[in-house]
Amino acid sequence: MRFTMPTLFAKPDRESGLDQPLFGAADFGKDFGLLPREKIELMVRRKMILGREALAEDQVQPASLDLRLGPRAFRIRASFLPGVGNSVEDRLQALVGMDDAIDLEGKGAVLERGCVYIIPLIEHLALPKDISAVANPKSSTGRLDVFTRLITDHSQVFDRVARGYEGPLYAEVSPRSFSVRVRKGARLNQIRFRRLNSQQFERTHFGADEKELFRRHSETPLVDRELTRQELCDGLPVHVGLSAEPMDGIIGFRAQKHADILDVDRVAEYRWDEYWDPIRARPDRRLIIDPDEFYILASKERLQIPPDLAAEMVPIDPAMGEFRVHYAGFFDPGFGAGRNGQPSARAVLEVRGYEVPFFIEDGQVIGRLVYEKMSEPPQSLYGEGEGSNYQGQGLKLSKHFRMD
Structure with missing residues (x-):
């Protein structure tokens, strides 16, 4: 059965690209690297980070942003990546039907140990071409053995957001030790934003020597x-x-x-x-x-x-x-x-x-x-x-x- 996923976010009214940067030099300064809390908050104000609901103040950490689960979850048979040219929504439409949607509103729902779920997140990104992102489970999530990874449209790897990405975010969630109850707004993973100079666009390693x-x-x-x-x-x-x-x-x-x-x-x-x-x-x-x-x-x-x-x-x-x-x-x-x-x-x-x-x-x-x-x-x-x-x-x- 084919169905339409809910539209959680309006597409940002802007053209992306380095020729028309969202930020000026005064916004970022001269340095590159992971963006601190103040720049993440500025990204929200400039609509690079969007959501159906306003961000809570405590979502923004010193160098990361907590991501929130949306109102529905989808149980799937196995993990997947959409691959180039494919959206997560299209893959979900091929794997599950409308009756399989799990409601996370109100009291939430139980995610069973050993099962795999895809949950659209409340947050949505509209990044310029010189910003990429990387995600991790939050500390409390990892200590519960809840295996959580970020997925974006067209991605071939987990937990990585390509520079210039515009689109929704999804969490793959698989409790391994305990069945857990979650609800809309729960925060299981976090995302960091990395500003790149032109020589770093193809780099994959950014560690200090x-x-x-x-x-x-x-x-x-x-x-x-x-x-x-x-x-x-x-x-x-x-x-x-x-x-x-x-x-x-x-x-x-x-x-x-x-x-x-x-x-x-x-x-x-x-x-x-x-x-x-x-x-x-x-x-x-x-x-x-x-x-x-x-x-x-x-x-x-x-x-x-x-x-x-x-x-x-x-x-x-x-x-x-x-x-x-x-x-x-x-x-x-x-x-x-x-x-x-x-x-x-x-x-x-x-x-x-x-x-x-x-x-x-x-x-x-x-x-x-x-x-x-x-x-x-x-x-x-x-x-x-x-x-x-x-x-x-x-x-x-x-x-x-x-x-x-």
Whole structure:
């Protein structure tokens, strides 16, 4: 059955292109890189970011924008990418019928564990040719093991928005450990905007090089340990911490297989032990990652993100281990900033095993932190606002759980 998806956004009344830029030089300044909160807010005012509803003030983070689920969801048999020349709407019309639409208004709906859903988002983009975007799940989404990716029309990859893109946004959502209740307006992923100069249009890597990172670390430490320039060649290596913690020796958590439904909008409402099994330190400081199990662990080192940089956790080479780490890998400027310029926060690691059991050991490299330059530091850093749930964190579950 063919149907028409709801039109959520009016097409912006402008012509895109570098010959008629939406911003003048005074809007952006002379620098390129990830755009801070103030520039994202300016993008909203200039209708580069549009929506059926006005953005809430707390949607805009120091270097990113929270995206909101729209009023309907569509359960599909398998994930897909539309590919060049195809829209997500056309693919949905071929895969599902009108009766399959799930209403997210009011009380919302339950997204079942193990199923895949496509949800049109409230936000819509109309980018100029010198701005691209990249998305990640929010930290709380990743810690719930809700696999979430951004899709755009004509895309051949997830979580990437081509420069100059004009069109709707969609979230692919697949709960892996817990069935979750969501409703219109829920925020599962976030998007960052990158301003490019003409020499960067075809680049895919924007990380700071080892020389720059080594200099930064010598001035203000990025982590609470010594670093060599050589180990920074692909970003900052992050090691897993499996030695005893003050919290009853707990070094991690493993998701329970048959827990109750969890509402993503309820904060500090759930007992942690009804959803998670604690993992305590072993004398040999090892842990076996079992296939198809989900773990919350923490880095051995504490870290901080300088005001003029942002960072993303990227996986290690798959040849180094039978697991995936960190669904939600974005760190805002100011994350982990402690007293006297010292790093204060551990990176929480979301780990899922692959096909075979795999030993990991205390201090083993489990990911890399890639730093990227901001076009300018945001005026308000992570940790300075009310929405900074994970500043100064150690091992910590998502904000939905209480630890009493």
